Amino acid sequence: MACMTIADDVNTDQAGADALTLGRRVRAFRIRQGMTLEALAAAIDRAPSQVSTIENGNREPRLALLRAIASALEVSVDDLLDPEPPDERSALEIAVERAQRGSVFSALGIQPMRVGKTVPDATLQAVLALHQEVERLHRERAATPEEARRANAELRASMRARDNYFADLETIAADMLSVVGHSGGPVSHQTVTEMADHLGFSLHYVGDLPHSTRSVTDKRNGRIYLPTEQSASRDSRSPILQAFASQLLEHDEPGNYAEFLRQRIETNYLTAALLLPERDAVAFLTEAKNFRRISMEDLRDAFAVSYETASHRFTNLATARLGIPVHFMKVHESGTIIKAYENDSVSFPSDALGAIEGTPVCRSWTARTVFDVPDRFSPYYQYTDTPRGTFWCTSRIEKAKEGDYSVSVGVPFEHVKWFRGRDTSHRAVSRCPEETCCRRPPSALSEKWEGQSWPAARTPTSLLAALPTGTFPGVDASEVYDFLERHQPR
Template sequence: MTLLTSAPAPGGDADHDGDDAGDALTLGRRVREQRALRGMTLEQLAAAVDRAPSQLSAIENGKREPRLPLLRALAAALGVTVDELLLDEAPSERAALEIAVERAQRGTVFGSLGIQPIRVSKATSDDTLKAILGLHQEVERLHRERAATPEEARRANTELRAEMRVAGNYYPDLERAAQQLLDSVGYTGGPVSQRHTAGVAEKLGFSLHYVSDMPHSTRSVIDRRNGRIYLSSNLPSRDARAPILRALASLVCGHEEPRNYADFLRQRVEANYLAGAVLLPEAAAVDLLVESKKQRQISMEDLRDAFGVSYEMAAHRFTNLATERLGLQVHFMKAHESGTLIKAYENDGVRFPSDALGNFEGAMVCRNWTARTVFGQSDRFNPWYQYTDMSAGGTYWCTSRVEKAKEGLYSVSVGVRFDDVKWFRGRETPHRSRSFCPDDRCCRQASSELTTKWAAAAWPEAATPTSLLAALPTGTFPGVDANEVYAFLEQNERRA
């Protein structure tokens, strides 16, 4: 866990309401301190400045800041100057502690906890205030640590992709874990059945429960206390295998609470990998691929059909095995119909679009790449094959398919360098394109004729994605509504 090199000032909530709130608290404590030194009651001071005691109480508690005329009246009644009341330092150590706790309780981090603030009074001991302040500062530190900025998240993602590239996207420990799970349920070959999947869950001590009220922000929920895995009753039966295995991966891989966004990303990659390694077992998948390579007929469709999985899982699993077991360097893309790159992996030198940090996800794919041209094809039954001549890096061949999800259409593509296309079905395709991206003249810049005609007349309003300006989701598991999940578990535990 990354430790901060410096801590905020006592009670210095990074997201408190601003210096005005701090000034009001300090001013209020100075007024109270001066009143107490003179032995005046709140009522006596209120009478001296012709105000209600409740108004002065709000000022002393830092909930209201007096206007200048009232401030002058208070200074006169207390026998001090206005400047003395406006000093920005607390009048005593005790007052400083009270101010720090009050400021913390008014901050948004404390407010997000849903805890009722305590009333700080003379009877509240220093130790109690220090304990509250210490706990708040720790919660605030964890909040900052987990609230990854977009830059931090992209950096973590880029580092993980680099690690995957070096490893050839192949992880022997996860392959062994998957084989052990299959051995435990007596798997001998062919597609991994629902019975096998349920057997894996049972061996790990979990029962499966399909419900209609799954928390909207989740794909599955594990109840470790009662040994249950909850899945949506609307999930297609064949596709239920992957969510079950991804859920169980947290147990098999020994995942603990993510310490940061990098941990979260790594755990997600491991869960997806393990699910693929179980549903497309290494030995059987490699046998099929080696034979296909001998016949120069490697095909994602054959891998998909042989193991009864989605095209995307077959394509992704192929990247796990291609380099380590077939000696092929490859790339993988998942792109939305808008052109946005959703997932990407490469170790064959292809130059994906990226940001300044080298992050692929979220970048726009060239319109001339297979991942984009496939959307223009009317034949969605057969795969789309295409060669693309790159301005830098030579020629690449890709096979691509369009699939549908709740977010719309997306393409899944697998490709290799021209020298390796001899091993793949579809190499005879006549389809060919050229890409000069990132040069804007490739596919982003309109012709000079259209630019001359419309540049001064067009004023489009961008359909800004809601996530563009939003902070990344926070929490132990980013994007998951913990309150909803806990309420769901509580309700289902009572039903049992």
């Protein structure tokens, strides 16, 4: 492939980057041989200006010329094509040259500086640091809500393609459970602590955890900091598992929002796989399927997890291990979707980018009608006739500081036979996305009130806020670093 690249002069950004390293290696070998620029030019029958152009990375030589240069310098062609810079100074020069040839630097309208051997290292390092900061700010500015929604849509498509089942993460979870000797049943808090200890982390409960975090991991000192006050709506084991799951998965700091979302999905998946081990969960669900009594409440109680965690875990295993297509929704009391997944052809509302987060759910769907049910303790079941067919759902309300949410799991009509609650008499019809279904008021009410009302919208602050920026979106890095400095071992 290297020979094919060199066969013709190439002017792409990537070729320019390769030419920079090649040029610096030619210069380094020439100086090592004690040759002047003119001497090398004479040896290969070229003008000194042509050799200078090659050494400065402004041109890639053809293969015949490259062989001539290698022969004159008494090295091999492979020596010249090695992708590593010949020394630290050359690496710095190459980095600055690449930065100056990039689109971000060009957009600044600044005249590029000449990167010669007389320019001090400190000057090059300063230029490079400034460019990297400008590039970081540019990336943050580009991290628009549209980018986030597009990343969500792409991530959901990849999850659907694999039926939301990650075999590699299941293996990691099984190995970790085996290491700590878990033999079945709910995973205790003590077992979670033993997992953390096995990975070299000690747990520290503090009262001043940064407000934008659920936990903070000090990788330098092997500490996981957790809040002393536990949320009544959250499993106390989950923050610990999520904290060391990223280390177990060897996550690097995310470079963009899509990578941040992917890492979060993997972390949450591994956490659920540790709390509801695949072998035990599949055995439990298979038995329930055989008796035609699959229930999210039963799965929740068997493994002592939250309803939402049980529902999430069911979507991991339903299709891959039980042969049941499924959909999942978490919907805010305002009617907007927070999370969703499907591989059963149910039609979620979406925007022009294919994203569904933040879009309103049909008022007739179970995820909305459950908010009108007085009984918040019993599971709620409903059939919904849609343009895509009839779907059955089970749904429950869960509370959080942001308000009430419905968590729903549903399947196509032909698969409802495996579930408890299939005999429900609750039924609704949804014609969405037709506006006449639930988005357009009845004509009589429209005629009476259109133009005669002026509601003051209670706009969610998140609707107007910019997408949180930073390596970990929404986290105040200064606050975190101050916290770590206060708590580091003395």
